[in-house]
Amino acid sequence: MRQPHHPKPDPVGPNQESVWDYPRPAIVEPTRRRLEIIHHGLVLADTRRALRTLETSHPPTYYIPQADIAMEHMVPNARRSICEWKGQAHYWDVVIGDQRIEAAAWHYPNPTASFAAITDHIAFYPEPFDDCKIDGQTITPQPGGFYGGWISQYEAGPFKGIPGSRFW
Secondary structure, X not given: OOOOOOOOOOOOOOOXXXXXXXXXXXXXXXXXXXEEEEEOOEEEEEEOOOEXXXXXXXXXXXXXXXXXXXXXXXXXXXXEEEEOOOEEEEEEEEEEOOEEEEEEEEEOOOOOHXXXXXXXXXXXXXXXXXXXXXXXXXXXXXXXXXXXXXXXXXEEXXXXXXXXXXXX
């Protein structure tokens, strides 16, 4: 089996965390940062009560309470996947007007005990939306298409998902 090559962490600036200091296995913790998801002029989500999951080499993935999401735009999707830390994920489509974004979000209805806090929370892939913000600043989606991390001014990489990072 190929041995992982771990890159040199980027320098950490003021008010930043290195994703290389995040733990493995992953953990979940609360954040007070304001998260917003806006698409076609609609505020799909706005919260200061999110939870974030942290895992070595990944930017945080944010789980937003359903009470802070415009749930009338959320439609269950039959897609499922498995996370080694959290359990089985169920997906959501987002429908705004005549646009349907398939499998744009996911949740864990019965997460593992370590992640019980994310029950009734939904995470969103930031890529398909017009604007995803943390504390008013537009974020960058985690590269690679598979991952749902949000890269903000608060994290230093490099981030899993870039070319060559498969075995990190």
